Amino acid sequence: MIRTSLKIDGMMCEKCEAHISDVIRKTIPNAKKVSASRTKGQATFISDEKPDKDALSEGYWKSYFNSIGSAYALPDSDYRQLLKFKAALNVMPSTMKGMDEALYSVFGDNVTIQNNQDLSITYVINQQTVVTQAAEILGYFTGPMGITVNFSYGSST
Secondary structure, eight states, X not given: OEEEEEEOOOOOSHHHHHHHHHHHHHHSTXXXXXXXXXXXXXXXXXXXXXXXXXXXXXXXXXXXXXXXXXXXXXXXXXHHHHHHHXXXXXXXXXXXXXXXXXXXXXXXXXXXXXXXXXXXXXXXXXXXXXXXXXXXXXXXXXXXXXXXXXXXXXXXX
16 A cells, blocks of 8 residues: 655645545545645545556646536646635625635735625626636635626636
């Protein structure tokens, strides 16, 4: 049996740990005893064989971003940004100020939010990135209950 440890920064909650463990199980099919620890900043697993370098190299992770199971590969920094956004959503207040602060903490000025004063909000995505696309597909751009969510886009990359 081979024990593998991966350094993973940015896990902020139990859901992050569970998600990282799920991603490892999907990426490394023969992984057993998979665990992730936000306090240690690592994930570990054992396997019968040495894991495929392509699955572990350069921090690329596979995740399933739509209902038909298509896989997107995200570089480690983008994947961490997506996790950071999801974590920010879990703790943000559902106020315009709270939503705006959460967006700014993850995307800076690239994504802003507008209150349309008609029970709707608009996420203004100045430059579409793989992270903003994944967040939209996963339904991370949400609004308070009863508020319609719209999108406005600038250029795309």
